[in-house]
């Protein structure tokens with residue numbers, strides 16, 4: 683395709699970005715074009731296109747996808763098929779949650795908390811989705827064996843693609859099923875558990891931005907009436923799986939800190955229970971350790 687035609691396309695593409703989202707929309711347009719061409723960021727920013735450009739998809743397909751971004755509010759990551767998270771570029775489809783910056787922080791909390799002697803053995807990622815946490819953990823703890831569980835077979839297919847992409851097939855195993863059900867043989871052997879479970883109360887799902895409520899999997903969002911259904915289940919069962927002084931890290935919603943800490947203490951199975959804040963100052967993570 684000629685650079686001139688792409689100039690015309692750019693003009694059209696920026697014209698359909700809603701005025702209220704012009705700045706962020708332009709950033710997305712640059713990312714969108716980067717994903718489907720071999721143009722450099724500078725060529726795109728300056729709109730200095732070479733005379734001939736190779737497009738990875740036909741122009742009509744690009745046009746249709748960019749329209750879906752604004753008419754249907756499909757998240758950019760689903761349209762380009764990848765999400766940048768931590769130091770990874772993960773494949774994503776509408777079967778998986780788009781991994782969030784808060785979850786990068788969760789991984790940083792794990793890295794800062796777990797002493798070297800426990801950075802090995804069996805670790806769990808419960809509700810792995812795209813495999814983000816499992817892959818992040820495997821790279822963080824190079825001798826650990828990671829068990830990634832999700833009840834969605836479609837999500838696990840995506841996780842497998844990402845695990846292969848980072849050549850971690852020998853250290854990250856995937857299981858389909860309900861939380862701990864597929865990994866019963868690991869009872870009493872697990873060094874640590876990391877989970878970003880669904881935690882949005884059902885009644886709030888309809889208040890989320892359209893990109894999230896209409897396009898991300900409900901299974902990844904809906905945490906039941908009080909949002910704590912999955913968290914409660916994980917808190918209650920985790921002690922059966924953890925070794926002595928084993929770790930549990932769970933991501934939560936900003937308003938759930940006190941309730942989750944109370945649930946953890948009520949099990950009487952943890953000697954240390956803390957709620958940690960994210961970079962925005964909101965309660966975001968549970969850290970618990972068995973005696």
Ligand SMILES: C[S@@+](CC[C@H](N)C(=O)[O-])C[C@H]1O[C@@H](n2cnc3c(N)ncnc32)[C@H](O)[C@@H]1O
Nearest residue numbers: 781809810811832833834860861878879880902
């Ligand atoms: C909030 S998403 C987290 C995805 C990914 N770990 C991340 O942080 O981006 C929650 C995940 O939990 C999975 N899930 C929901 N209920 C589950 C259950 N009962 N057992 C196992 N996984 C479940 C969903 O399919 C979804 O992939």
